[in-house]
Amino acid sequence: MSHFLFIRNEPSIPNSLREVFTSPENRIILRQTALEAKSSLARGAFDAVLVYAEASELELKRTLCEIRDCVAEIYIVVLTPDYDLSLENAAFENGADLYFAEPIPTKTLHRLLVNQQNNYPQSDFNGQEWHNRPTQRSTANSNTTSTLNVLRDLSHILSFSLDYKAFTQHFILKLREHISFSRIGIFLESSAKQSLVKNKQSKHLTCIAALGLPSDLVDCFQLSRAVGIGRELSEYPRILHKESSTRSQFPHASSTTNKEFSILGCHLAIPITDREEIIGLAVLNGPVTGREYSEDELELLYLLMEELGLAIRNSRLHSELAQHGRLIENVMHSMSSGAIVFSENLEILYINDAAKRFLNISHQNPDRSVEFAELPSKLAMPVHRAVEKGELLEPFKITGSKPDDVYQVSIFPFTQKGELMLLPRPTMVLMEDFTKIEASKRTAQASSKTEIISLIAERFAHEIRNSLVPLSTHAQLIDKKINQPKFQASLKSAMLKETARIKRFSEQMLYLAQACNSGSTELQLREVILNAFERARIHLGNTQAKLEIADLPDNTSIDATPEALTHAFEEIFLNSMQSEPGEQIIQVQTRRSNEGILCIRIRDGGPGLPEDVIAKATEPFYTTRHTGVGLGLSVAHKVITEHNGYLHLNRRSQERDWDIEIELPSLLLAPTQ
Incomplete structure (x- = not known):
């Protein structure tokens, strides 16, 4: 060279x-x-x-x-x-x-x-x-200089191209100038091992470059790692002579080895390694003069084949990386989501067509690079913080060029697992089109609001109509029977009962619509329970129901809004009394945990709550009765929750023989006198 x-x-x-x-x-x-x-x-x-x-x-x-x-x-x-x-x-x-x-x-x-x-x-x-x-110095170094020149010349060829088949063919042509063989074949394993999908080690060795071998033989003949020359060198890497194959580690395979040497017209095989494993072998004949190769020539051949193996591995690794790069680019290009990759210098390394479309960036010229300054500030600012400061932002939404266009943006920094995060760092942005999803949400919300309004209007109208029926009936008879004491008593009873019903319904609606825990004060729990039970009896006119309270000290205090908490317990007692009209005993059992939590368990005289009712009982407007609007337990649940409490409905069993459990935070017990 x-x-x-x-x-x-x-x-x-x-x-x-x-x-x-x-x-x-x-x-x-x-x-x-x-x-x-x-x-x-x-x-x-x-x-x-x-x-x-x-x-x-x-x-x-x-x-x-x-x-x-x-x-x-x-x-x-x-x-x-x-x-x-x-x-x-x-x-x-x-x-x-x-x-x-x-x-x-x-x-x-x-x-x-x-x-x-x-x-x-x-x-x-x-x-x-x-x-x-001095002549002696020249003579001593002549062989070394020659070897170095050969290595230098052939090393340049191996770095000449990334096409390993092309530079292997060039390699054997150059090698023949230094070692005078007339026939050689380079057999390599399939490159499938280097593909995207890792396969097992290939057993077949295909001829990729040859000199002096017939073309039809090169096309149809392969070696194998399982038998013959391929097995000998795979198991024991060395320079294999045809004559030494009879003394191989596999005596039964010597005939196959000799046959392969004879077919190729060669008598020498040299492994091709990449310094980690054997990836192929070279089969060649002796010098054209008929002499034997010297030890120096054989050593040089072995080293040169190792250099060839390294060059082939590097070429295949380059191809694999190129395939990976093309695969990633194709995947990101075909994504319906927008994808943008930023370097640590905030340069846009890649942006697919979907991202350009979302951001209304002209993509008529696909080769034109997009600058960071072209991004809208609502996207550029979070990306800048993620790259420069390492902030891990939650996915957020931005609007597009049209007011109705909505895109969800997710930012993913490129970091190796377990490695220290260095700033600034490359980052990828994914943009998903949420326009249809947000439109569906708005439609669903509008539909849900319409359904709720329709349901409230229906229940409200039903309750008001039920209350107006007895009042309108009495109104029709008022001119004829106004002077009759019996009619007067009936009119008074109807007006009190129906106005109380309307008042209770309006209170339920107010408790659902606004916060219930304002104006908290210290209350005695026993007084709240007794007051709520009495109001429930009066509302239903049930004088036969009784209340039993167990394990509740008189000085048990809670911090609550008096009217709201009393109304919540009233709704619970009304529900219990309606489950079994007439004479029944409603049991209330309380206990206080070491953490200051009051647990209140309530059991009525009815059959208990079925499983399907428990799942829906606290939903607004759910009822199993022909009267009422189904807001009682919903209001009770909301009031208790807003007092930092908990309401749970239970299906009775031997272990848990109660219907409703309420937990409320209590104040410290007052000292007894």
């Missing part, structure tokens, strides 16, 4: 000269001044120097002097975009070997460089020529 130094003020090679350096045999190093390559020039790393002079004669002279100061003997070619006699004279006067002006004869220049690269003796970094060194 030839190494050339190209000096030009601009960091690029003119198009007219690219043909000279397109061959993989040449490596071009581009520098803007000679001093940038001072150390490499002094060590003799270059075969020739090309100076592209576009400036003044003085600058050309300075460049040539700098080159000669670094290395005394090196081939120098001066190139100019136009012919200039003064530049030509300056070039030759200051040590240049050739001068060309464009149009430059590229083939002639290439041939001159190839022929002249060995004309000048190479110097070490002290300026001493290698041919002046």
Whole structure:
């Protein structure tokens, strides 16, 4: 391989000269001044120097002097975009070997460089020529220098391309220049192992590059890890000779190994590793002269195959990463949700079409990059806080270009699990279209409000109509029977009863509509329960019902609103009395926990609450009776809850023989006298 130094003020090679350096045999190093390559020039790393002079004669002279100061003997070619006699004279006067002006004869220049690269003796970094060194030193290092040159040349080929099949074919062509075989085949495992879906290790080894093997044999013949050469080298990596296969670790497989060697017309196999595992093998014949390979040649072959394996692994890893990148991009592109990826510098690394559409960013030119400044402030500000300050924001909603467009935004920072969070950090934003969902919510809310209003109106009308029936009946008879004492008593009773019903219904509606725990004061629980029970008896006109209170000290105090809590217990007692009209005993049992919680259990004389009723009993307007509107337990539940309490309905059992349990926070017991 030839190494050339190209000096030009601009960091690029003119198009007219690219043909000279397109061959993989040449490596071009581009520098803007000679001093940038001072150390490499002094060590003799270059075969020739090309100076592209576009400036003044003085600058050309300075460049040539700098080159000669670094290395005394090196081939120098001066190139100019136009012919200039003064530049030509300056070039030759200051040590240049050739001068060309464009149009430059590229083939002639290439041939001159190839022929002249060995004309000048190479110097070490002290300026001493290698041919002046002692003969013994040269002889001792000749083999090492040759090996290093081979490794250097072949290493350049392995980094020449990311297409591992192409550079493997180029590799064996270059290898033949140093080791004179006439037939070789490179067999590799399938690249499916490197695909997105990880498969088990491939057992088949396919020929990806060959020299001297018939094309039809290459197309149809494979090796396997399970038998023959593939098994021998997979189990015991080494250089395998055809003659040594009879002494292998698998005597029963020697016939298969010999058969494979015979089919390929080869007698030597070398494993190809990536320094972790065997990914393939090389099968080749001996030198064309008929001699045996030396130990140095075999060692060099083994090392070169290892380098080839590393290059193939890197090529496949690059392909896998590229596939992953394309997959992620395709997935994000096909998402109906908007996706935006931000770098730690708030640069937009990726934005899909859905996000552009949501944000009303023109996407007529798909290649145009979107700037952070184009984002609306309602999105840019939370993203800035997440990237710069590491704030973990809850999903939030923003509106789009139209007032009815609603999008939910979720921000996800890129952090490795278990790693310390470093700021700023890359972040991804997902935008979901909630326009239809929000519209459905609004429709559902409107429908729900309409249903509630209709239900309230229906119940209200039903209750008022029931109350008006006896009043209107008495109104029709008032002219005829107003003077009768019996009618007067009936009218008075109807007016009191129905106005009480309307009053109770209006109170229930007020308790549901507004807070019930304002104006709290210290109350004696026994007085609240007794007062509520008496009001319930009066409302129903039930003088036969009795109340039994157990385990409730007289000085048990609670902090509550008197009227609201009394009304709640009244509703509970009304519900208990209506379950079993007539004579019955309603039992109330209380206990106080160490945490200051009062537990009040109530049991009536009825059959108890069925399971289906328990599930709906506290819902507004739910009732199992023909009278009433179904607000009693709903109001009681709301009042007790707003007093930081708890109301629970229970289906009776042997372990829990009660209907309703109420928990309320109590005050400290007052000291007894």
